[in-house]
Amino acid sequence: MTTSLPIDHELHPAGAQYVGAKINRVEDPRFLRGEGRFVDDMSLPGMLHAAFLRSPVAHANITSIDTSRAAALPGVTAVFTGQDLEAEGIQPIVSRAFLPGMGDNLREPLPTKKVRYVGEAVAVVVADSRYIAEDACELIDVEYERLPAVIDPEGALDPGAALLHEDLPANLIGRKSESHGDPERVFAEADHVFSHRFVHGRVAGVPIECRGVIAEYDRGREGFLIYSSTQIPHLTRSVAAECFGLAESDLQVIAPDVGGGFGIKAHPYIEEVVIPFAARRIGRPVKWIEDRYEHLSSAVHAKELVMDLELAVAADGTFLGMRGRYNANAGAYGCFPQTGMVDAMCAATLLPSLYKVDHVSYEILAVYTNKCMTGTYRGVGWGAGHTAREVLIDDAARALGRDPLELRLQNCIPSEPYRSVVGMNYDGGSYQESMEQARDALDYDALRERQAKLREEGRYIGVGFSPFVEPAGFGSKAAAAVGQKHQVTYDWGSVTLEGDGTVTVRMGFHSHGQGHETTFAQVAADQLGVRMEDVRIKYGDTEGVPYSTGTFASRSGVIGSGLIMRAGGDVRDKLLRLAAHLMEVSPADIELSGGKAFVRGAPDTARTIKEVAQYAYFGPGSRQLEGDMALTSTRSYDPPESYSNGTIAVVVEVDPETGKVTIERTVAIEDCGVMLNPTIVEGQVAGAVAQGIGGALYEEFVYDDDGNFLSGTLLDYLLASSMEVGPIEVHHIETPSPVTDGGIKGMGEAGTLAAPAAVLNAVADALSPFGVTFTSTPITASLIRDAVAAKREGEQ
Amino acid sequence: MEINNEFTVQAPVSQAWAILTDVERIAPCIPGFQLEEIEGDEYRGTMKLKIGAVVMSYASRLTFVEKDESEHRVVMRGGGREQRGQGTVDATIVSVLEAAGDNETRVNVTATLDVTGRIAGFGRSIMGDVSARLIDQFVQCLETRVMAGSS
Numbered sequence: 001m002t003t004s005l006p007i008d009h010e011l012h013p014a015g016a017q018y019v020g021a022k023i024n025r026v027e028d029p030r031f032l033r034g035e036g037r038f039v040d041d042m043s044l045p046g047m048l049h050a051a052f053l054r055s056p057v058a059h060a061n062i063t064s065i066d067t068s069r070a071a072a073l074p075g076v077t078a079v080f081t082g083q084d085l086e087a088e089g090i091q092p093i094v095s096r097a098f099l100p101g102m103g104d105n106l107r108e109p110l111p112t113k114k115v116r117y118v119g120e121a122v123a124v125v126v127a128d129s130r131y132i133a134e135d136a137c138e139l140i141d142v143e144y145e146r147l148p149a150v151i152d153p154e155g156a157l158d159p160g161a162a163l164l165h166e167d168l169p170a171n172l173i174g175r176k177s178e179s180h181g182d183p184e185r186v187f188a189e190a191d192h193v194f195s196h197r198f199v200h201g202r203v204a205g206v207p208i209e210c211r212g213v214i215a216e217y218d219r220g221r222e223g224f225l226i227y228s229s230t231q232i233p234h235l236t237r238s239v240a241a242e243c244f245g246l247a248e249s250d251l252q253v254i255a256p257d258v259g260g261g262f263g264i265k266a267h268p269y270i271e272e273v274v275i276p277f278a279a280r281r282i283g284r285p286v287k288w289i290e291d292r293y294e295h296l297s298s299a300v301h302a303k304e305l306v307m308d309l310e311l312a313v314a315a316d317g318t319f320l321g322m323r324g325r326y327n328a329n330a331g332a333y334g335c336f337p338q339t340g341m342v343d344a345m346c347a348a349t350l351l352p353s354l355y356k357v358d359h360v361s362y363e364i365l366a367v368y369t370n371k372c373m374t375g376t377y378r379g380v381g382w383g384a385g386h387t388a389r390e391v392l393i394d395d396a397a398r399a400l401g402r403d404p405l406e407l408r409l410q411n412c413i414p415s416e417p418y419r420s421v422v423g424m425n426y427d428g429g430s431y432q433e434s435m436e437q438a439r440d441a442l443d444y445d446a447l448r449e450r451q452a453k454l455r456e457e458g459r460y461i462g463v464g465f466s467p468f469v470e471p472a473g474f475g476s477k478a479a480a481a482v483g484q485k486h487q488v489t490y491d492w493g494s495v496t497l498e499g500d501g502t503v504t505v506r507m508g509f510h511s512h513g514q515g516h517e518t519t520f521a522q523v524a525a526d527q528l529g530v531r532m533e534d535v536r537i538k539y540g541d542t543e544g545v546p547y548s549t550g551t552f553a554s555r556s557g558v559i560g561s562g563l564i565m566r567a568g569g570d571v572r573d574k575l576l577r578l579a580a581h582l583m584e585v586s587p588a589d590i591e592l593s594g595g596k597a598f599v600r601g602a603p604d605t606a607r608t609i610k611e612v613a614q615y616a617y618f619g620p621g622s623r624q625l626e627g628d629m630a631l632t633s634t635r636s637y638d639p640p641e642s643y644s645n646g647t648i649a650v651v652v653e654v655d656p657e658t659g660k661v662t663i664e665r666t667v668a669i670e671d672c673g674v675m676l677n678p679t680i681v682e683g684q685v686a687g688a689v690a691q692g693i694g695g696a697l698y699e700e701f702v703y704d705d706d707g708n709f710l711s712g713t714l715l716d717y718l719l720a721s722s723m724e725v726g727p728i729e730v731h732h733i734e735t736p737s738p739v740t741d742g743g744i745k746g747m748g749e750a751g752t753l754a755a756p757a758a759v760l761n762a763v764a765d766a767l768s769p770f771g772v773t774f775t776s777t778p779i780t781a782s783l784i785r786d787a788v789a790a791k792r793e794g795e796q
Numbered sequence: 797m798e799i800n801n802e803f804t805v806q807a808p809v810s811q812a813w814a815i816l817t818d819v820e821r822i823a824p825c826i827p828g829f830q831l832e833e834i835e836g837d838e839y840r841g842t843m844k845l846k847i848g849a850v851v852m853s854y855a856s857r858l859t860f861v862e863k864d865e866s867e868h869r870v871v872m873r874g875g876g877r878e879q880r881g882q883g884t885v886d887a888t889i890v891s892v893l894e895a896a897g898d899n900e901t902r903v904n905v906t907a908t909l910d911v912t913g914r915i916a917g918f919g920r921s922i923m924g925d926v927s928a929r930l931i932d933q934f935v936q937c938l939e940t941r942v943m944a945g946s947s
Contacts, residue, residue, distance in 0.1 A: 057912045706912075708916035
């Protein structure tokens with residue numbers, strides 16, 4: 001496929017040698033040697049340590065808090081509660097309403113009146129050590145007046161349900177309905193209607209590094225230095241500045257090395273307000289490192305949705321219409337900035353996915369419940385909605401006696417750019433080809449033969465397909481396409497040629513596993529013709545890099561590369577003029593490559609770029625050039641909607657007696673447009689698939705009916721390890737985006753988004769002789785075993 | 797959360813009733829319980845509970861809500877608060893005694909529990925196991941120490 005770029009800058013200028021190459025991550029040596037610098041590695045002079053007292057109850061009025069015993073413990077400097085913050089006018093974190101009838105959600109940094117979930121911070125102790133602070137927490141006496149806990153999302157709006165937020169009329173975060181085409185008619189006329197209620201389990205990213213904050217207050221300048229393990233230093237600065245009533249640049253937020261985020265760290269948190277408050281009150285730096293219980297109970301959860309889906313199908317298998325109702329069990333607060341609507345909105349707007357369906361309607365709502373608030377986690381609601389849809393399609397295929405892959409191919413959209421009925425503008429891809437490639441990679445016919453043969457031996461293998469299209473390169477237009485018009489994204493970055501010929505890229509796209517120091521160095525090196533090792537990628541410090549909404553939603557690769565191409569192109573033009581001036585030729589005759597500038601076709605004329613840079617900075621002759629010759633440029637980029645696609649296929653063997661699922665093979669076909677670095681792409685796919693498999697089979701945050709949190713350790717919340725994930729084969733298709741800079745599409749989430757459906761479909765396919773189907777995640781071994789047993793009993 | 801247990805003791809109902817409604821006599825047999833003071837009809841003490849590697853210590857109190865000798869039904873309310881930490885236990889315990897033979901009494905205990913804090917996070921199934929184990933220990937102690945002494 002050819003592509004015409006609508007823009008004047010190129011991903012591969014003459015002499016380019018890095019973009020598209022398989023290059024190992026340049027950041028890995030420091031991590032492998034244990035030389036990364038994370039928040040917990042930081043220490044400031046005079047630093048104290050904080051611990052939070054967290055609520056043991058799901059819903060209660062705070063009748064009284066007595067901190068006197070805790071404050072009296074030797075080594076304790078101070079104890080603060082919500083009253084202390086309120087007394088100094090610290091403002092709540094506000095997630096603004098963005099739908100008609102929706103209310104703003106206010107979250108006090110520490111609650112003054114109520115607690116609303118188990119794990120909610122109630123007070124903070126600052127002491128000489130974390131040990132003392134933890135001991136002092138146990139000496140705080142809090143009297144709670146218990147209130148009924150709201151746990152079930154379907155009951156949260158009942159008139160008798162306890163109200164979480166007294167300033168709101170109901171436990172409703174927001175609600176919205178849309179209808180496109182004439183779904184009522186096609187559902188009335190369809191030969192077949194398939195439907196199910198699918199309940200997606202509550203999951204989260206669970207990074208190796210929990211969160212952490214260090215804050216120091218500068219009394220003279222009246223400003224803060226804040227270290228935080230966050231994906232979004234600038235947004236964190238914006239929110240904290242608003243809470244304190246300070247100018248944004250009165251705060252410097254630094255996210256150093258961050259040990260994984262997965263969207264969980266893409267929200268500002270109350271600790272990023274409370275710890276700075278404590279540091280200001282005490283006059284010394286304060287550090288808080290989140291422990292695993294705190295992380296599991298109070299960093300955002302995600303994807304808990306009750307989904308009622310319907311699929312209308314004609315006699316020949318043509319998909320006619322889809323209807324969906326998505327109720328997000330969003331927890332106690334609206335996370336900044338999207339609120340708990342994020343999963344429902346994402347699930348619903350991607351309902352038709354890559355199928356040609358002209359009649360679609362949906363209702364979305366999100367409700368407050370006495371659980372941890374929900375936010376974004378890799379694949380967001382796209383993944384939950386995708387699982388519910390793809391499982392229903394497999395159920396439909398079985399009922400119709402059709403091959404699940406053939407049925408999907410019959411209904412697949414063409415590869416050209418396509419506007420979905422709900423208004424998403426897919427920029428073209430390899431929707432059918434990726435399914436065919438997955439089929440071929442599996443040797444599908446032979447696999448079906450083997451399946452039949454093994455069944456005769458009493459062994460059950462199955463195959464599941466999960467073709468996907470996913471919004472990526474998330475800018476303001478993509479946000480609008482998924483119903484998040486309120487989420488304005490804004491990103492700029494700069495490229496500078498230093499006086500020694502090295503190149504510095506400054507951008508706000510934090511890297512916490514994405515390999516930005518590698519891919520962005522590839523792009524920048526190609527733009528300026530320098531060697532990759534001469535490029536430095538700077539991020540994470542709000543004082544050191546231009547504004548960026550941050551790294552999430554597969555956006556950094558597209559937007560970051562676009563920024564470097566734009567700003568780098570500006571600097572390249574100046575570099576060419578300087579080299580031409582120095583070498584007394586025309587700029588059009590100069591080529592830049594491998595750290596040298598030379599007259600095209602005459603490499604022996606080369607000057608090193610270092611020489612050119614030194615000439616620019618220190619050579620008096622360079623001042624004769626006209627125009628602004630600053631060897632730096634700062635540009636912004638807000639890309640159009642773009643969508644990656646692919647197919648994940650999984651082969652499993654299931655033991656019907658124990659419910660144990662063994663993953664034999666995972667084939668991932670990934671089309672993310674023009675690839676910057678296939679090694680990085682493959683790593684992202686593998687990690688995302690692993691998290692998808694975990695969510696499909698093992699992971700779930702469980703609360704009991706009283707709102708007690710039952711998943712407070714990693715023995716309760718089970719992550720998939722390499723033992724469970726099995727081998728993953730990644731295949732590439734490169735369909736350049738016709739709309740983004742360089743034809744790049746974002747990637748990194750598809751495995752988490754699409755793998756669960758492939759796993760569920762594979763397990764149901766394996767157990768099809770028993771008639772077992774699934775309507776929830778995770779499908780744990782005991783759930784599978786019970787489902788098989790129930791079917792066997794039913795037959796007797 | 798409701799937990800139901802049943803046990804039998806080798807004693808006629810009238811004797812079992814007298815023993816089981818006498819907190820001071822049975823207190824030494826309640827695993828981990830240390831009776832510290834009695835004020836009116838409220839009994840106060842410390843209850844230590846071991847679940848796996850976790851040991852919780854509760855400042856506890858116990859009162860009789862109902863003592864119906866004719867029906868051999870006794871209702872107690874107990875409450876505890878972690879001595880270090882924020883967790884609480886509130887329990888309503890209904891015990892019904894009935895003759896299971898000349899010299900044998902069956903005791904049915906239904907505890908309605910409201911548990912918060914660390915042990916609530918262990919979940920319902922482990923609490924059922926733990927309470928069954930505690931009752932086993934209680935009964936064994938009752939039979940070897942209290943009943944033996946009173947017969």
